[in-house]
Amino acid sequence: MYEGAVQDLIDELGRLPGIGPKSAQRIAFHVLSAEAADVERLAHVLTEVKSKVRFCEVCGNVSEGTRCRICLDPRRSDDVLCVVEEAKDVVAIERTREFRGKYHVLGGAINPINGIGPDNLRIRELMTRLADGEVTEVILATDPNIEGEATATYLARMLRGMGIPVSRLASGLPVGGDLEYADEITLGRAFEGRRRIDA
């Protein structure tokens, strides 16, 4: 519809996740009227992120060095290992400031429909990390959906017999939410996981 370069940009933007044709057009026109320096900077960070950022050789988190900031942080405990699907999940948990251990990023969840089995995830690396006996608790923090639950169940079975306590993040009502709007599975989990408060 547009002339050469504008259409090329709309096409490329439309390949990004969550960007439909309308958004792509909107962004392209924003780029057209933006300062050249701003666009230059965006183009620069796009290529830079590909050349600079790799994955931490220990935990699989995104990192600019061979090891990530968290793995290198001496104030963080090596006793507790929190297993997550993606690097995004590390950031979400870090935001809570509740966890001072280390992470292990699987790089996804078991999803047979998309052809992702245990061998496609960093499970072998997890087993190697746990082999030296330093870790005293493993927290399975995969997503509370079918794939995440399947992955947690698989990992719990793998870890059984290693003598390391394994826990799973609690499911229940989101704080600040409304009980009547909770779906029945979440509400069921909240009942199941209810805690005594009279003690």
Add this chain to the structure above:
Amino acid sequence: MYEGAVQDLIDELGRLPGIGPKSAQRIAFHVLSAEAADVERLAHVLTEVKSKVRFCEVCGNVSEGTRCRICLDPRRSDDVLCVVEEAKDVVAIERTREFRGKYHVLGGAINPINGIGPDNLRIRELMTRLADGEVTEVILATDPNIEGEATATYLARMLRGMGIPVSRLASGLPVGGDLEYADEITLGRAFEGRRRIDA
């Protein structure tokens, strides 16, 4: 939250219109796992669009040359001029295949709240184009909202006395829509603009 380059990319993406922090993060992680060649291509078209694309010196539409494809097209009539706010509107009208005249892109609409007055739009250029008397009809196709209506009213007043018939796109019920869901202003306009079908 993230290390250097990843956070830089998230920040830059978050400056684009319609991209919130969550989308920016999602796109950044997509970029991290995408093929280097694909990211390179996106970075390339971003800078290329800035260097290649300019605005047509006649109509103000986006163009890779000094004049746009539509202005250069000898099959298009010079008699009818369609005045729009943005280059996007040209594409929308072209899609209808109803219009075979030329365009004039104002570069926005009168919006006192955002400090956009008539002098910030390409109205002087419009007057110059109309001065030679070749145009026999002006269609005001600004948006059917407050700013677009104000701009159309302003232009209609400017053009009065030039002896050129001026029309405005019809307002009414959207085709394929449902009468009961139409807002009262649209429905009011549809009544106002009703057409006899018995003749």
